[in-house]
Amino acid sequence: MKYPLRLSFRAERGIFRISPGVYPEEKKILPFVQNDKYEGVEMTITGEKFKIKGTNMYSINKHCFKEFKIAPGHRANYAILCNPEFKEKQWGMKYSPANNYQREYKILPLFSHPQIPVRYEEGKGVMYKDGQSVLIQNYLVMTHFEGEDVVEYYKRKGLPDQQEIGRVVQYFSSATLPLTHMHSRGYIHCDIKPGHLILNPVTGTMALIDLECTIKTGEIICGMSKEYASPEQKEMIRLLRNGESEKSVLKKVRMNASSDLYSVGLVFYRAITGKLWQDGAIPPKEINKDIPEKLNKVVLGLLEENPYNRIQTAEAMKAELEAV
């Protein structure tokens, strides 16, 4: 028999035990807040003890954190949630006291791709840590992608050797899929960088996240990451800073799909060489001897300064990678 119960939890070496000797039937959990105090999780029960990773319990509104990561120097923090459906689909939340996610929340439903997050909720609420209120946060709840930033992955693993090169090619080929999806709908991501390409080496796929700066092709950009920006993005910012009107800027610079591909090229270069392209524009194979000539050519084709000489589409990039 299923019946919802509210229970208190006791933390023992990071394991939260249900005190009154009742058991979870399905691992269905929902955090609850009572009298403005975080008290535990609400669940449908029968079963045994239930484990929650981590000793600190954080929550915002009905969302309870399972694990969380804080990227130093990053304006947003990110947490994996204990959502009721986490067995099939994990949810993640990014939250920030200063930034709100309304723009990204509106943009996300324009796409429907397994490598682009599905949005679930956007809102504002008090963050609680072990029952104590910490801070009011804006937040966005979406699909969580397991994995890590592709550049970090190779920093940890070491430069890809002859054997590994095939896998990197497969990962970046997978990254072209959400890009093709987005581009074919007339949008460009505009903020591709290592932290926004989440690699899952188990499935061989890369997810594309953080659509906060996503714009329609040909529009004025609304932000960029300097280290991974295309020459067109930099030029657009330069002209706007010089006081030119948006109309006049748009006559001179047009952002399109190939701008995203330049940024992908910068990430690709960094993953296979460990270096930044901007620090000398050295061809990848001169840094990593295990890079085949064809791959060297693809990466250089993405890094063409002139957008007309660059690899034009994500599909073309995929086709070239398949021939490596």
Ligand SMILES: Nc1ncnc2c1ncn2[C@@H]1O[C@H](COP(=O)(O)OP(=O)(O)O)[C@@H](O)[C@H]1O
């Ligand atoms: N859907 C997601 N799946 C997995 N990790 C994510 C997801 N969204 C964000 N992250 C993690 O949180 C970090 C910050 O998220 P991001 O969307 O880039 O926030 P911001 O808008 O502050 O730049 C990412 O670099 C990534 O490590």
Ligand SMILES: [Mg+2]
């Ligand atoms: Mg980001």
